[in-house]
């Protein structure tokens with residue numbers, strides 16, 4: 001998981017480009033809405049800069065206004081496609097076209113960090129769009145903060161400074177009866193990451209089923225490695241060998257993907 005680079009653009013200009021690509025009467029109605037959208041963009045930016053995004057209120061719109069705002073995202077236009085391409089292209093090369101939430105699948109969709117059904121005015125605001133895979137997008141749904149304590153539950157890759165300390169760990173174990181290796185991923189705050197932020201991390205991993213995803217992925221990888229070693233007596237049950245194999249395989253990935261990338265959390 002890596003931080004994302006925000007697009008160096010004025011979001012209201014992108015809204016205007018998309019509006020101009022619409023036909024009447026939607027185009028005219030969006031023009032009437034534009035000053036209030038600008039106001040809301042300013043509010044978003046202010047809350048973002050002061051790291052108080054969770055305190056942003058929901059506006060009430062008529063069903064027609066809500067539909068017009070959502071039309072900006074739900075109905076494809078050239079300016080919208082260009083905006084989405086720009087968001088993807090603005091990221092570091094090695095994380096381009098990868099789901100920014102799980103780091104496994106391709107980023108075929110955009111997640112609306114503040115869900116578009118509740119915040120339709122932000123549906124084409126680039127700072128609210130996270131490239132991700134359909135599965136993570138579906139699992140996140142409208143969740144972004146917890147109803148009980150009003151604190152955020154999804155890491156915001158534009159806003160949050162990702163810890164440089166390791167919090168994702170892997171337990172490698174050998175089943176001598178089945179003669180196979182298994183893995184378990186777990187979260188642990190051994191480096192005393194800020195407790196509030198660690199709580200966001202825990203909610204994020206739970207909501208997106210990330211530990212299970214990584215286990216499935218790793219078990220698949222292990223099976224492939226294991227079959228390539230079948231017949232080697234020295235390998236059976238020797239986790240040091242498999243750890244070294246993985247360390248060699250993942251050399252360099254920490255730099256590109258961070259210390260909590262699921263492929264790099266193996267330690268010797």
Ligand SMILES: [Zn+2]
Pocket residue numbers: 099100101102103104105132133134135136137
């Ligand atoms: Zn994903």
